[in-house]
Structures are given as structure tokens and as C-alpha cells.
Amino acid sequence: MIDSAEVTLGDIAAALGGELIGPKSLDIARIGPLEDADAATISFLANPRYRAQLAGSSAGCVIVAPALRDEAVARGAAIVTPDPYLYFARLTQWWARRVRPAAVTGVHPSAVVDPGARLGAGVSIGALAVVEAGAQIDDGAEIGAQCFVGRAARVGAGTRLHPRVTLAFECVVGARCIVHSGAVIGADGFGFAPSREHGYVKIEQLGAVRIGDDVEIGANTCIDRGALGDTVIEDGVKLDNLIQIAHNVRIGRGTAMAAFTGVAGSTRIGEGCTFGGGAGVVGHVSIADGVHVSAHTAVLRSIDKPGVYTGIFPLAENRAWEKTAVTLRQLPALRERIRALERQAAAASDQEPGAADANGAENTP
Amino acid sequence: MIDSAEVTLGDIAAALGGELIGPKSLDIARIGPLEDADAATISFLANPRYRAQLAGSSAGCVIVAPALRDEAVARGAAIVTPDPYLYFARLTQWWARRVRPAAVTGVHPSAVVDPGARLGAGVSIGALAVVEAGAQIDDGAEIGAQCFVGRAARVGAGTRLHPRVTLAFECVVGARCIVHSGAVIGADGFGFAPSREHGYVKIEQLGAVRIGDDVEIGANTCIDRGALGDTVIEDGVKLDNLIQIAHNVRIGRGTAMAAFTGVAGSTRIGEGCTFGGGAGVVGHVSIADGVHVSAHTAVLRSIDKPGVYTGIFPLAENRAWEKTAVTLRQLPALRERIRALERQAAAASDQEPGAADANGAENTP
Amino acid sequence: MIDSAEVTLGDIAAALGGELIGPKSLDIARIGPLEDADAATISFLANPRYRAQLAGSSAGCVIVAPALRDEAVARGAAIVTPDPYLYFARLTQWWARRVRPAAVTGVHPSAVVDPGARLGAGVSIGALAVVEAGAQIDDGAEIGAQCFVGRAARVGAGTRLHPRVTLAFECVVGARCIVHSGAVIGADGFGFAPSREHGYVKIEQLGAVRIGDDVEIGANTCIDRGALGDTVIEDGVKLDNLIQIAHNVRIGRGTAMAAFTGVAGSTRIGEGCTFGGGAGVVGHVSIADGVHVSAHTAVLRSIDKPGVYTGIFPLAENRAWEKTAVTLRQLPALRERIRALERQAAAASDQEPGAADANGAENTP
Structure with a gap:
């Protein structure tokens, strides 16, 4: 879709700044994700959670934060900038201006x-x-x-x-x-x-x-x-x-x-x-x-x-949902039944002191 | 937004009826809510729950039901009509016809x-x-x-x-x-x-x-x-x-x-x-x-x-919702556990007559 | 709405196939459901669950599967085809081409x-x-x-x-x-x-x-x-x-x-x-x-x-829903109460062996 009119890394860095580590003359044909990049792709790593993808990527250049400078440089060209995602956003804007015709005034x-x-x-x-x-x-x-x-x-x-x-x-x-x-x-x-x-x-x-x-x-x-x-x-x-x-x-x-x-x-x-x-x-x-x-x-x-x-009914397989939905209608009644059980248990424990203390200490010989 | 071409209370009452109590010559520049009104505003009180706002409002005129006539008149001009909200609706229609250009046929x-x-x-x-x-x-x-x-x-x-x-x-x-x-x-x-x-x-x-x-x-x-x-x-x-x-x-x-x-x-x-x-x-x-x-x-x-x-999952802070959602999936199982407890309690109460009667009467000396 | 330009059963069968049982010359003015059909209506029975409607329908012709051939023929004209619903879909397409003007190229x-x-x-x-x-x-x-x-x-x-x-x-x-x-x-x-x-x-x-x-x-x-x-x-x-x-x-x-x-x-x-x-x-x-x-x-x-x-909150009358919604917020707490009851019951049953076996065998004299 995107017109791959020639542009170089140098053009990008000149327009958008950042520290370019690598050849200014490298041709860039597209912007793309790390996992789906080739030597003419400029990519970015915004979330350090995905740094594992960095080493394996074939991207011609990767936009990274200073903390990842060494890792990025170890694999090829890089643009180092404090906020790689923001840089990426600005790159898309610059790219769009380049490949899309301006409106006719x-x-x-x-x-x-x-x-x-x-x-x-x-x-x-x-x-x-x-x-x-x-x-x-x-x-x-x-x-x-x-x-x-x-x-x-x-x-x-x-x-x-x-x-x-x-x-x-x-x-x-x-x-x-x-x-x-x-x-x-x-x-x-x-x-x-x-x-x-x-x-x-x-x-x-x-x-x-x-x-x-x-x-x-x-x-x-x-x-x-x-x-x-x-x-x-x-x-x-x-x-x-x-x-x-x-x-x-x-x-x-x-x-x-x-x-x-x-x-x-x-x-x-x-x-x-x-x-x-x-x-x-x-x-x-x-x-x-x-x-x-x-x-x-x-x-x-x-x-x-x-x-x-949040207020979302949790997803389930339909059969399980049906059971939950039916039971949900009984929920106020179930609460009453729990109360009744509690009253009963309280009465019983009054009768047999210690039973409510749970750990069954009285049972030890 | 609304063109404040001059209109008087008399114009409004002549067009829409109601009992006007107050000066026909009063200039009205806008329709507005009671709490945000000035002397050139006509307002209305449709819901008696908000009657407390009446006394404090600076509205030039208030549209009220007969039951609020005295309260309304005590504070200034009023239009008394059986259904103030309906009157208000008609007033907006009359106003729109006045300030909006008709479609060109x-x-x-x-x-x-x-x-x-x-x-x-x-x-x-x-x-x-x-x-x-x-x-x-x-x-x-x-x-x-x-x-x-x-x-x-x-x-x-x-x-x-x-x-x-x-x-x-x-x-x-x-x-x-x-x-x-x-x-x-x-x-x-x-x-x-x-x-x-x-x-x-x-x-x-x-x-x-x-x-x-x-x-x-x-x-x-x-x-x-x-x-x-x-x-x-x-x-x-x-x-x-x-x-x-x-x-x-x-x-x-x-x-x-x-x-x-x-x-x-x-x-x-x-x-x-x-x-x-x-x-x-x-x-x-x-x-x-x-x-x-x-x-x-x-x-x-x-x-x-x-x-x-109604069928709406109640809103909660996300952490509370997560707990509820997880528990909801267990609801049919919880019901079974309540049943089991009830069976157990019933069996126990068969054994110890009176325990289920709750008030612990047997415990009284 | 639908132009009832004359068409016969023979025209339909010639265009769409199927086995026509009945007079080719029968005039068809509309397509309609079985329960709302007259002698100029062609209808269809796609779901065998509705076969009871077949005998009582006044439809001039019914599109049916082979299994219903005898029932259909007993009441009038029929088109027999392996997939009546598909035949019906194609009939609507043919009908639309017939009654709707083609776009002007x-x-x-x-x-x-x-x-x-x-x-x-x-x-x-x-x-x-x-x-x-x-x-x-x-x-x-x-x-x-x-x-x-x-x-x-x-x-x-x-x-x-x-x-x-x-x-x-x-x-x-x-x-x-x-x-x-x-x-x-x-x-x-x-x-x-x-x-x-x-x-x-x-x-x-x-x-x-x-x-x-x-x-x-x-x-x-x-x-x-x-x-x-x-x-x-x-x-x-x-x-x-x-x-x-x-x-x-x-x-x-x-x-x-x-x-x-x-x-x-x-x-x-x-x-x-x-x-x-x-x-x-x-x-x-x-x-x-x-x-x-x-x-x-x-x-x-x-x-x-x-x-x-599925994940749908079950519908209820508003008052019942309110109770359920309130209780739902307490669901994690209710689960804890069930656990407490279970622990209590377990302790009690340790104390009184047999009580948890439920059937009350010990009570038999």
C-alpha cells in the first residue's frame, strides 16, 4: 500500500531528530513491526517486554530508548530517542505527508x-x-x-x-x-x-x-x-x-x-x-x-x-454459562441459606463449646 | 447560540397560553434552567422535587404548576399551567420557529x-x-x-x-x-x-x-x-x-x-x-x-x-470485579457446597434434636 | 410492495429446478410464510419442526424436502428439492431480478x-x-x-x-x-x-x-x-x-x-x-x-x-435484579462464609463421627 519512494535513514533523522547510529545512506522502504521486517524496514521497540524480539529482527533500523542502545546497536542500525513510540508516531506522520497527495486548495x-x-x-x-x-x-x-x-x-x-x-x-x-x-x-x-x-x-x-x-x-x-x-x-x-x-x-x-x-x-x-x-x-x-x-x-x-x-459478565462455554446464569437468579436465596446454616452452626456451637474453634483441639486424645 | 431577538412575556403567553402573573412587557432573551438563570431568562419547574431551587433562582419568569403558584409568585413573574414541562417543550418549539430560518421551498x-x-x-x-x-x-x-x-x-x-x-x-x-x-x-x-x-x-x-x-x-x-x-x-x-x-x-x-x-x-x-x-x-x-x-x-x-x-453486571473497582468474576464461575459449585452443608446440618440435627431450632433453648439451664 | 407481475409455477421450476408436482400454469403472485399464505403464494418448509403448519396452509405451492413430499402433495402443489431454504433464497434472488429495475449502466x-x-x-x-x-x-x-x-x-x-x-x-x-x-x-x-x-x-x-x-x-x-x-x-x-x-x-x-x-x-x-x-x-x-x-x-x-x-447477565424484573446485583457484590464474602461453615462442619464431624455420612444410619434404632 505504501509508496516505497526512496528515503534514507539520514532523511528520517534529519526530519525527526534522535541519535542515528548507523549509515545515513541506508534505504528505507517501509515502516513495520520487528517480527515482520526486512533490511529496508525501520521498526521500533516501545515496550521493553518485547526486547527478546530485538536480537532476532531483520529490520534495517530499530528505534529504541537509551536503555536498549547497546542491544540495538549489536544487531544493526538504530535511532536512539527517549520515547520510541512517540518517535514512531511522528515518523508515521512524516511518512504520510511524503506519500499522500496534499488536498487541492x-x-x-x-x-x-x-x-x-x-x-x-x-x-x-x-x-x-x-x-x-x-x-x-x-x-x-x-x-x-x-x-x-x-x-x-x-x-x-x-x-x-x-x-x-x-x-x-x-x-x-x-x-x-x-x-x-x-x-x-x-x-x-x-x-x-x-x-x-x-x-x-x-x-x-x-x-x-x-x-x-x-x-x-x-x-x-x-x-x-x-x-x-x-x-x-x-x-x-x-x-x-x-x-x-x-x-x-x-x-x-x-x-x-x-x-x-x-x-x-x-x-x-x-x-x-x-x-x-x-x-x-x-x-x-x-x-x-x-x-x-x-x-x-x-x-x-x-x-x-x-x-x-469494570462490570463484565465473565465469558464461559455456553453450557457452563447457563448453569451460572440459573444459579445467579438464586443468589439472594443462596445467601439466605448460608445465613440459616450460620445460625444453625452458631446454635450448635453454643451447645457443644469448642466446635466452632475449628482446629479440633478437643479431639486430640 | 440562541438569537436573543427581543421577545416579551406577553408574546409568550399570547402564543402558548397559560396564566401570566407579572408584567407582559418583561423582555425575555433566553430559556434556561432555574439554577443558571438571570432576569432575562424564562425557566420552568417540572418536578416538585426541585422546588427548593425556586426561591433562590434569579429567573425573570418561571413556568409552574398551580400547586406552586404562591411560591412562584412570591419571587417574581410566573406562568401557571397544568403541565409545565409540556409548556416548556412547546416554548422551545415556538422559540425555534422564531430564531431559525425556515427551509427555502x-x-x-x-x-x-x-x-x-x-x-x-x-x-x-x-x-x-x-x-x-x-x-x-x-x-x-x-x-x-x-x-x-x-x-x-x-x-x-x-x-x-x-x-x-x-x-x-x-x-x-x-x-x-x-x-x-x-x-x-x-x-x-x-x-x-x-x-x-x-x-x-x-x-x-x-x-x-x-x-x-x-x-x-x-x-x-x-x-x-x-x-x-x-x-x-x-x-x-x-x-x-x-x-x-x-x-x-x-x-x-x-x-x-x-x-x-x-x-x-x-x-x-x-x-x-x-x-x-x-x-x-x-x-x-x-x-x-x-x-x-x-x-x-x-x-x-x-x-x-x-x-x-434489567440485566446489568454491577460496576465495581476492577480488583473487586475480578474477585467477583472469578467467584461467579464457581457459583454452581458453591451451590452444591451449600447443599452439602445443609444435608450435613440436617443429619446432625436429626442426631441432636433441637439444634436446628436455633435459639438454643436447650442451653438454658 | 412486491410487483405481482404474473409468473407461473412452471416459470419458477424452469428457472430454479426442483421437482414440480402440480400444475405448471398455476399463477404465483408472491412469496410468503406458510401461516400467511393464499392460493397465489409460494411458500417453503425449511425446518421439519414446523411441519404441523404444512397441512393447514393455504399456500398455492410449498417448497419441501423429499422427506415431506407425501405430506406436501396431499395438500396441493409442491416443489421438492434437497434444501428448501436454499431454494427459497434463490427464489428471492430470481424474484428480485424480475421485479426490480436493473441499474442504468x-x-x-x-x-x-x-x-x-x-x-x-x-x-x-x-x-x-x-x-x-x-x-x-x-x-x-x-x-x-x-x-x-x-x-x-x-x-x-x-x-x-x-x-x-x-x-x-x-x-x-x-x-x-x-x-x-x-x-x-x-x-x-x-x-x-x-x-x-x-x-x-x-x-x-x-x-x-x-x-x-x-x-x-x-x-x-x-x-x-x-x-x-x-x-x-x-x-x-x-x-x-x-x-x-x-x-x-x-x-x-x-x-x-x-x-x-x-x-x-x-x-x-x-x-x-x-x-x-x-x-x-x-x-x-x-x-x-x-x-x-x-x-x-x-x-x-x-x-x-x-x-x-456466552457472558450475559440474566434478565430479571428490576426488583429481583437489584437483589441479585447487591448480593453479587458480596459473592466473594459469601464464598468465605461457606468455607468457614465447611471448616466448622468438618471439625464438628471429626468430633461426632458419622454425622458427615449424612444418611443418618446411626439414628436408626
Whole structure:
């Protein structure tokens, strides 16, 4: 997939720094994992647990931390840097800029851009995109093909909307964000007044969505607009695909959520939290900073101290699960039976002193 | 976000009714919650549990029920009405009509509308929408930008498709519905004949989707077309974002489902049910009217009486959860051990009459 | 919904084979289930468990296996075939071809097709679709309205993308696939290097997605591109709606997944597996061939032998569930109490020999 246009170790070190130990002239054709590398591959060792893979790897060059310098050098070229995984991330970014064509700036002739929209410098508007009146696209932002940017919405500088993103009216995305295809920002929150006579009566969602800087939003993820105030996603939040953020939620800076995470209305999530796939949080609660919720876990109440929280039914072969599930329904009854046994045992031990002391001392002759 | 074009209490009462106690001339700039209100805010008190907030609120006007008239009036202007939450809902609707531009009627020049489509009076077709042959758009309906309305599909009067909705061929949406961006109505149901020789052989989905009146469908929600008959969503159903309704499901009138609810094929859901986020129902079962399924709960069988049903693994700190999960696997074995203890105790009590009577009466001198 | 253009039993048998017992001239207007059939309905009996429905059905013709020939013929016309369900699937395909208009070949004038894209013979490109430079659309493929096919992507022969599918740059879909509306193939995988100083630093996803032949992908399903290598979906895989396949996952041939299934990064799923709705698998594990994971079940480790695996909290009325949930938290403590009782009982039985032998033999006079 990756165009192997020639690049040398020297080019990489010149662009990204680090201490290069080895020939600047070595050709690098790809980035790859240690176990699947050849002489034209640059690889990395981020987790010292995998250091055993180092000696056996055929990688042309390995990015390592200072502690592994000697081991790495013993086998070939190396780039030594304090955080090899971060270096690897930056290498992928540099590589992508090298092999992927830049977006063509300007407005594609098939796009429908309202004359009342304001476009910054170096903006790219893709084929068949729609940008409505009053929308503002800041400098260097890229609106992909078939995107929709509603009335008075705003896209920050350097932000990229991949093809077919919907950004509803009045919603704001900050700078340097990435939004993937199919994401819907600013659909109505799910709010109704139940009424005996009229069924559910719609509460118009009069707020919007405000997204900070450096946020990434996955494919087909939904962030609903607020009912009265706004739904807020703070700087540096990373949302995977197919996530649901309900109206008036606030997600704190640097929190990351995996696919299928759902957050119900008006809930406040702290900073630096993580949510595993399929986790869910009910509405109107508050989650502290530094809370880590495991996959498939439902959070039904506020959590006020950091930590790892889990609620997953353990997997079993179906037959064993059936037994466990049936017994689980009897659990309160089983507890009563244990209590009854304890009462009985207590009564018995009153009768025969010493029996409850267990070690059977009285039995010794 | 909300344009604070001037409006007075008198304007609101004239439009929506209720008993206004206070100056008609009071300027209202926003709708807001009691705890976050100023003199230009109109607020409401729907739940008497929050009446303590009333006295301390700075809201210019509060919408209250008759029982709270005196308390409300003691602090300032009020609108007295039997159902304040319903009044609030209507107020948001009135407000939205006031501050949001109406859709431009007519067909946007960039839309691709087949000459064989039938458009009612006052219809709006947005930019880059596609309306295929034989489709019918009834009076006053609004087809958002980039929507797709397939061959022979029908959109009822006054219904609004937000930008980028897909309504597949032959599917029908009733009157006064709202469908949010990214929703897919009428994709194929998931049906295959498994065959040793050919793998899964597709069963063409020959039915369609029929949606009643006053239905709301959330962003990126999917409703599959039926295999032979139709998938049916009855009047007044409200579906949140990212919901999956499989082929040949029927959802009864006035049922509401939160995000990530999934209903498998041919299942029948009653009227007036609610489903919490991430709830799921297997195929080919029947759920009675008035059933409320909690979030993250899997329903594996029919439910024939109304009530609240739950199946959620309780959240715990991860270390505590690990202990519980390990012990849970032993639960059937623990039950056997309780039984064994009971048998032992019964045998012992046969031997020593009275011991099982617990209170240790024999011990009294 | 289904156009009842006239067709006879003879037409069906001529097209699809099987042994027709009954009049070739019988008019068939629809395909339908046994219990809801009339004289113009062709129905089928795939599961012998439902044979009781056979005698009472008014279907004009029933498709049955040889074992049911006599029963079927006793009530009217029949088509006898070794696999009635497979025959039914083929009948629906034949029926769909008959009643649904074929896609118009050629490029719709509103589509935006780069001159550098390569289009095979008999290709259809729908209204407002975008096909970028270097993309290749093989013979007979159908690109629906408003689809996006990115730079250097490839769509195999005879494959159909329904309206509004996103196929990102360099991603490949094989032959005879079906992709439903809203699916996003090739969005970035969710990969970041966490850094104290810079927060999450993006790892550019340099791989792509490779999908085999005869794959079906549901509405709004997401398949992310790989980080270094590719995400791979093998031949004959069937994915329902709203599924998440993360970067560098591999899904084995003929595996089927129901809606809301999520597979985290780098996990390898075997061949011939099935996943119930809402099932999830963590990253970096391996699932053997022939594994069947129940709905709503979280898989947190590798599974190395075929079988059915489940982890679902059993449903209960809410009050009963609350009791169970509370008791569940005490489960490790209950186990300790059982142990204590056992120790006590063991001590007691040491004291009174025979008591633990249960049958109370000593009590017999």
C-alpha cells in the first residue's frame, strides 16, 4: 500500500531528530513491526517486554530508548530517542505527508458554497460538499467531498473533515481536528415531554455542539446538540467510531473513548479518562478525572475517584454459562441459606463449646 | 447560540397560553434552567422535587404548576399551567420557529430530482439531494441537502429529513416525522441461507419499511427492509441515534428507544415501551405493551407482562470485579457446597434434636 | 410492495429446478410464510419442526424436502428439492431480478469521476457519486448515488455499493460484494502514542482495507484501515449493520457478525464463526475457527477451540435484579462464609463421627 519512494535513514533523522547510529545512506522502504521486517524496514521497540524480539529482527533500523542502545546497536542500525513510540508516531506522520497527495486548495466546482460563507486562506472544499450561509472555514481547513457544513457553523484552522461529514448549523469544531466519514455533529438531542394526551412532545434542541482543538472524531460517531446550553468536547479528546454523545454532555480534556461508547444526556466526564469499547454512562452523573471504564461496562452512578472500573459478565462455554446464569437468579436465596446454616452452626456451637474453634483441639486424645 | 431577538412575556403567553402573573412587557432573551438563570431568562419547574431551587433562582419568569403558584409568585413573574414541562417543550418549539430560518421551498438547482418524482405543495429539496423516479414527497415536506430518496419511496406531509438521510426504494415515512442525518431506512435485512457448498446464500429482502406519523429517528440509526413482509414502525415512536431495527420487526405506537438499542429480526415490540441505551432484544420474540428495559440489558425471550426488566453486571473497582468474576464461575459449585452443608446440618440435627431450632433453648439451664 | 407481475409455477421450476408436482400454469403472485399464505403464494418448509403448519396452509405451492413430499402433495402443489431454504433464497434472488429495475449502466451526468479513474465494462455510477483519480471500478460493478470512492481504491467485478457508501483511498473491495448505505471502509484506525507533554499523538494509519469476494457489509458499518499492514476481511464474510472492525483485524472466511459487534485492533477471527448482536472482542487476541459468540458477550481473551461462548447477565424484573446485583457484590464474602461453615462442619464431624455420612444410619434404632 505504501509508496516505497526512496528515503534514507539520514532523511528520517534529519526530519525527526534522535541519535542515528548507523549509515545515513541506508534505504528505507517501509515502516513495520520487528517480527515482520526486512533490511529496508525501520521498526521500533516501545515496550521493553518485547526486547527478546530485538536480537532476532531483520529490520534495517530499530528505534529504541537509551536503555536498549547497546542491544540495538549489536544487531544493526538504530535511532536512539527517549520515547520510541512517540518517535514512531511522528515518523508515521512524516511518512504520510511524503506519500499522500496534499488536498487541492480551493473550492471544487461541484461544491455548493453559499456566497455568505467565509473561507480562510488555503482552504480546500471537496467535490459535492455543501457549505451554507454564515459558515466559517478557517485557514488551511479541509472540507472533504460530500461534507455538509450548516448555517453559521465553524471549522477551525487546519482541521480536516474527511468525506461525508455532517456538521450541523451553529456547531463549532476547533483547530487541528480530524473528523472521519459519516460522523454527525449537531443532530438533535433526544428530548421529549411525555404527555398523556399528545404522546412525546418534542423539546427543540436550542443549543449547539462546541468541540475544542486537536480533537479526533471517528467514523459514524454522533455528537448531539444541547437542549438549552451546548454539548462540549474539550481539547485533545479522541473518539473512536460509532460513539454516541448525548445532549449537554461535557467531555474533559484528553479523554479517549473506544467504539460504541455511549454517554447519556447532561453527564460530565472528567479529564484524562478512558472508556473501553461498548462502555456506557447514564445521564446526569459526573465522572471524575482519571477514571478508566472497562469495555462493555455500564456506569449507572457518579464516580468520584480515579481508578479502573469494570462490570463484565465473565465469558464461559455456553453450557457452563447457563448453569451460572440459573444459579445467579438464586443468589439472594443462596445467601439466605448460608445465613440459616450460620445460625444453625452458631446454635450448635453454643451447645457443644469448642466446635466452632475449628482446629479440633478437643479431639486430640 | 440562541438569537436573543427581543421577545416579551406577553408574546409568550399570547402564543402558548397559560396564566401570566407579572408584567407582559418583561423582555425575555433566553430559556434556561432555574439554577443558571438571570432576569432575562424564562425557566420552568417540572418536578416538585426541585422546588427548593425556586426561591433562590434569579429567573425573570418561571413556568409552574398551580400547586406552586404562591411560591412562584412570591419571587417574581410566573406562568401557571397544568403541565409545565409540556409548556416548556412547546416554548422551545415556538422559540425555534422564531430564531431559525425556515427551509427555502422549491428544489435546489443542484438537486437531482427525477422527472417521474411527484412533489407536493410547499416542498423543499436541498442542495445535492437525489429523488428518484416514482418517489412522492407530500406537501410541506423538507428533504435536506444530500439526502437520497429512492425509487417509489414516499415522504409524508410536513416530514423533515435532515441532511444526508438515506430512504431506500419503496420505503414509506409518514407525516410530521423527523429523520436525522446519516439514518438509513431500508437497507437489506441480514438474511442468508447457510449452505455447505455455497456458504451463505443471500435471501433478497423483498419487503420494505413502513414508518407511521410523528416518528423521530436519530442520526445514523438503521431500519432494515423486511424479507417478505415489511418492517413497521408505528405512530409516535421515538428512536435515538445509532439504533438497529432488523427486518420484519414491528415497534408499537409511542415506544421510545435510547442509543445503541438493537432489535433482531421478526421481533414484535409493544406500545409505550422504553429501552435504555445499549439494550438488545433477540429475534422472533414478543414484548408486551408497557415493558421498560434497562440500559445494557439483553432480552433473550418474550416478555408478556409490563414492568421494568434489567440485566446489568454491577460496576465495581476492577480488583473487586475480578474477585467477583472469578467467584461467579464457581457459583454452581458453591451451590452444591451449600447443599452439602445443609444435608450435613440436617443429619446432625436429626442426631441432636433441637439444634436446628436455633435459639438454643436447650442451653438454658 | 412486491410487483405481482404474473409468473407461473412452471416459470419458477424452469428457472430454479426442483421437482414440480402440480400444475405448471398455476399463477404465483408472491412469496410468503406458510401461516400467511393464499392460493397465489409460494411458500417453503425449511425446518421439519414446523411441519404441523404444512397441512393447514393455504399456500398455492410449498417448497419441501423429499422427506415431506407425501405430506406436501396431499395438500396441493409442491416443489421438492434437497434444501428448501436454499431454494427459497434463490427464489428471492430470481424474484428480485424480475421485479426490480436493473441499474442504468454508464456514468450519471451529475457524478464527479476523475479522468484518471478506470471504469470497466457495464459499470454504473450513480447520481452525485465521486470517484477519484486512480480508482478502478471493475466490470459490471455498480456505484450507487452519492457514493465516494477514493484515490486508488478498487471495486471488484459485479460488486454493488448502495447509495452513500464511503470507500477511502487505496482500499479494495472484491468481486460480487454488497455494501450498504452509510458504510465507511477505510477511515483511520484509532491509534495514538500517549505522551505526557503532547497528549495523544496521532499514529498515521498507513495501511488500507482489503475485502475479499462475496462479502456483504451492512449499513453504517465501519472497517478501519490498518496502521502499518492492512485490515483484512476474507471471502464470504457477512457483516450486519453498525459493526466496528478496528485496524489490522483479520476476519476469516465465511464468518458472520450481527449488528453492534465490535472487534478491537489486531485481533484475528477464524473462519466460520458467528457473533450475536452487541458481542465484542478485545484487541490483540485470536479466535479459533468455528467459534460462536452469543449476543452482548465480551470476549477478553483468545479462544482456541470451537464452541458456543456466552457472558450475559440474566434478565430479571428490576426488583429481583437489584437483589441479585447487591448480593453479587458480596459473592466473594459469601464464598468465605461457606468455607468457614465447611471448616466448622468438618471439625464438628471429626468430633461426632458419622454425622458427615449424612444418611443418618446411626439414628436408626
